[in-house]
Amino acid sequence: MYVYELPNYFNRVPGTIKNGIIKMNKATNNIYKYYENGKTKISKEGIEWLCKNCFKHKYLELLEEYKMELTEIYIERGYPYDVFLTKYESKLLRTDKYLWKYIR
Numbered sequence: 001m002y003v004y005e006l007p008n009y010f011n012r013v014p015g016t017i018k019n020g021i022i023k024m025n026k027a028t029n030n031i032y033k034y035y036e037n038g039k040t041k042i043s044k045e046g047i048e049w050l051c052k053n054c055f056k057h058k059y060l061e062l063l064e065e066y067k068m069e070l071t072e073i074y075i076e077r078g079y080p081y082d083v084f085l086t087k088y089e090s091k092l093l094r095t096d097k098y099l100w101k102y103i104r
């Protein structure tokens with residue numbers, strides 16, 4: 001992703017993005033930054049590094065979106081969702097062992 005696209009992606013001002021890139025470059029020795037057609041680009045791994053280490057709010061948003069996608073798939077396939085049973089309760093209800101691994 002080009003550096004000029006990052007403020008829109010992270011919803012931050014360009015100065016904050018620049019500070020994050022400087023921090024990333026110091027920590028990783030510029031391995032995630034490269035030039036293409038005279039413009040600076042940040043690799044996928046660099047974007048991930050920025051998310052995890054500088055812009056945690058964006059990282060948490062991406063994780064929440066991913067979790068919701070997985071939840072939708074889980075529900076579509078008919079697995080039990082939002083069922084919180086202890087092992088003792090599952091024995092009382094005679095929950096199948098195969099089903100138990102999906103409940104946890």
